[in-house]
Structure formats: structure tokens, C-alpha cells
Amino acid sequence: MNIPKSFASDNNSGVHPLVLKALADVNHGHYTGYGDDPFTEVAIQKFRQLLGKNIEVFFVYNGTGANTVLINTVTRSYNSIICPASSHINVDECGAPGAASGCKVEFVYTEDGKLTPELVNSMLLGIGFEHHSQPKVVSITQSTELGTLYSLEELRTLCDFCHDNNLLVHMDGARIANAAVALNCTFKEMTTDTGIDLLSFGGTKNGMMFGEAAIFFRPELAADFKYFRKQNMQLHSKMRYISAQFSALLTDELWYKNARHSNDMAQLLYKELQNVIGIKITRPCYVNSVFAILPEKVIPRLQQKYFFYVWDEHTNEVRFMTTFDTTEDDINNFVKALNEELGRQQSEPASLLRG
Numbered sequence: 001m002n003i004p005k006s007f008a009s010d011n012n013s014g015v016h017p018l019v020l021k022a023l024a025d026v027n028h029g030h031y032t033g034y035g036d037d038p039f040t041e042v043a044i045q046k047f048r049q050l051l052g053k054n055i056e057v058f059f060v061y062n063g064t065g066a067n068t069v070l071i072n073t074v075t076r077s078y079n080s081i082i083c084p085a086s087s088h089i090n091v092d093e094c095g096a097p098g099a100a101s102g103c104k105v106e107f108v109y110t111e112d113g114k115l116t117p118e119l120v121n122s123m124l125l126g127i128g129f130e131h132h133s134q135p136k137v138v139s140i141t142q143s144t145e146l147g148t149l150y151s152l153e154e155l156r157t158l159c160d161f162c163h164d165n166n167l168l169v170h171m172d173g174a175r176i177a178n179a180a181v182a183l184n185c186t187f188k189e190m191t192t193d194t195g196i197d198l199l200s201f202g203g204t205k206n207g208m209m210f211g212e213a214a215i216f217f218r219p220e221l222a223a224d225f226k227y228f229r230k231q232n233m234q235l236h237s238k239m240r241y242i243s244a245q246f247s248a249l250l251t252d253e254l255w256y257k258n259a260r261h262s263n264d265m266a267q268l269l270y271k272e273l274q275n276v277i278g279i280k281i282t283r284p285c286y287v288n289s290v291f292a293i294l295p296e297k298v299i300p301r302l303q304q305k306y307f308f309y310v311w312d313e314h315t316n317e318v319r320f321m322t323t324f325d326t327t328e329d330d331i332n333n334f335v336k337a338l339n340e341e342l343g344r345q346q347s348e349p350a351s352l353l354r355g
């Protein structure tokens with residue numbers, strides 16, 4: 001069956017063949033469950049090679065789980081978490097980090113989805129005052145939900161500010177591979193070396209079937225993680241099937257190839273959309289997302305052929321995402337379908353266009 005690929009999200013794609021092979025390769029014999037197996041040890045060592053020896057690594061099912069259990073582990077219920085209004089932890093996790101930890105989620109409006117020391121500072125009120133939640137974690141996303149990036153310098157400055165104010169910095173790295181490719185830097189330069197304390201390292205959006213890594217750059221913070229992981233139902237019993245996927249992703253730079261391709265395809269889409277009359281591209285393209293405003297009528301019609309999400313219902317801004325298996329043909333066909341819908345809309349009587 002030849003169904004056109006979706007441009008909705010990088011988690012709409014399938015699994016990279018090398019990841020599937022890795023799953024098949026560990027599918028033999030019996031091994032102790034819950035992570036006490038040799039495959040998990042190998043995957044953890046691969047993370048240590050990438051990020052440095054002094055880290056603690058745990059595997060969980062999904063990105064919401066990584067964010068939630070990390071935050072849960074380092075906070076108490078009277079704390080607050082500072083994040084951008086557009087962050088996944090604020091808008092797309094059904095309140096999980098706040099519900100699990102009991103913390104108040106304090107969000108800040110930002111145009112580009114990024115926090116700055118000034119914005120964080122504006123939230124540091126009532127410190128030591130028993131009537132106020134006490135800020136503990138600043139959560140940022142790299143690359144952000146709006147497709148923007150923190151430079152290494154911005155990360156360093158933000159981490160320094162946070163540490164000076166007794167705050168921990170959590171990075172939601174659901175798309176950290178796309179960010180590393182775009183910034184042309186290593187994971188270590190982006191995290192260990194900038195001062196990030198906690199990292200949700202994404203695997204699913206970069207070709208895995210499921211699984212994310214929760215990483216502590218200060219091991220002393222990790223002591224209670226295993227209890228919170230279990231309590232939050234993120235402990236996978238047949239752990240080797242997550243670990244093997246990560247090992248595949250971190251072997252021969254598969255993570256890089258997947259993210260490179262995905263970013264390149266977004267660039268191509270971005271370029272092609274510049275020639276489409278009747279739409280407005282709304283944001284620069286740095287990673288694997290392209291944002292544009294489409295005529296209202298065109299959106300549901302195009303969605304019937306190629307699914308994608310409306311990002312802002314008020315403005316008809318939509319988000320197109322590419323992934324490791326998006327092809328040039330997919331993009332050309334998609335742009336053709338968009339042009340057809342735009343043409344169809346123009347030829348219709350005005351009365352049909354309202355609504």
C-alpha cells in the first residue's frame with residue numbers, strides 16, 4: 001500500500017532498518033530484566049563515551065517519561081519549574097511533570113521558544129518566602145518546539161546564571177540530534193561542557209521504535225531516579241530492547257545520518273515553499289521543521305492527503321516536519337499537492353471560501 005508520508009511529526013515515521021535489526025539481534029536467549037543485562041551496559045557505556053564518564057544514564061519509554069521522572073527526582077512538591085510557554089512540558093504532556101512532582105509549572109512567553117537569563121530572572125520572586133513555590137528547575141528544549149536553537153554560548157550563559165541562583169538546568173532533547181547537526185557540535189559540547197544538569201535524550205524521533213534516555217551530569221542527583229522511574233511506570237522490564245536500539249543509534253553515527261537527512265529534507269521543503277504563492281513562511285528553518293500560514297480552507301483538504309498539525313488555530317499557522325525517511329520525491333509531491341489545493345481554492349466562488 002503506497003500511502004503518502006505524513007509531514008505531521010518525526011514520530012510518524014517507521015523505525016530505521018538498523019534499529020530493527022538491532023532488536024532482532026538481541027532477540028535470543030534469556031537475560032535478567034529491568035536493565036541488569038549486558039546490552040544495557042553496552043548502551044550506557046556508549047553514552048559515557050559521548051558525554052563523559054561522570055554521568056548516570058537510565059532508559060525510559062518516552063519523552064514525557066524522561067522529562068517527568070528527571071524533574072520528579074530532583075524536586076520537592078513545593079518547588080516550581082520554569083519553562084517557556086511553548087515547551088512540550090507545559091503544553092503537550094497533559095501536565096505530567098507537574099502532576100508527578102507536585103511542582104508548579106511557571107511558564108514564560110517567548111517569541112522564539114527560548115529562555116534567557118533575563119526571562120528566568122523575571123520569575124525569581126519570593127525566594128525563601130514560605131507562601132511562594134520555590135524555583136528549582138529551569139527546563140529548556142533543544143532544538144525548541146519552534147525549531148529554534150540555543151547556541152553553545154547561550155547555553156553556557158543560561159546555565160551559569162541558573163547555577164548562580166541555585167537552579168538546575170534540564171534540557172528536553174527530544175530532538176537533540178537535529179540540534180547537534182545544525183550547530184555542527186558534539187553532544188558533549190552542547191551538554192556536559194555548557195553545564196546542563198539533566199538531559200532527556202531523544203531516540204524515538206531519530207529512528208527508534210521507542211525509548212529515551214534520562215541523563216544526569218551530576219551523579220549525586222540521580223540516587224532516587226530508579227524509584228521514581230518505577231513509580232511513574234517508566235521502567236521497562238525487557239530493558240535490552242530499549243538499550244539495543246540506543247546502541248544501534250550510537251553506532252557508526254547513525255544518529256547523525258538520520259538527523260542530517262531529516263534536517264536537509266526540511267531545508268529542501270523550506271526552499272520549495274518559498275516559491276509557493278498564497279502561503280507565508282513564518283519562521284526560519286534550522287532543524288527539521290517548517291512553519292507556514294496557509295489559507296484556512298486549504299488546510300483540511302491538504303490534510304486529507306498529507307497529515308500535518310495546525311500549530312496555531314488563531315492564525316492558521318501549520319507545522320511541517322521531516323524525518324529520517326522523508327525523500328525528495330515526498331517533498332516534491334507534497335508541494336505539488338499544496339499548489340493544487342491553492343489553485344483549487346482560487347478558482348472557487350468566494351462564497352465557498354468563507355468559514
Ligand SMILES: Cc1ncc(COP(=O)(O)O)c(C=O)c1O
Nearest residue numbers: 062063064065088141145172174
Ligand atoms: C519537545 C518534545 N519533548 C518531548 C517529546 C516526547 O513526547 P512523547 O512522550 O510523546 O515521547 C516530544 C514529542 O513530541 C517533543 O516534541
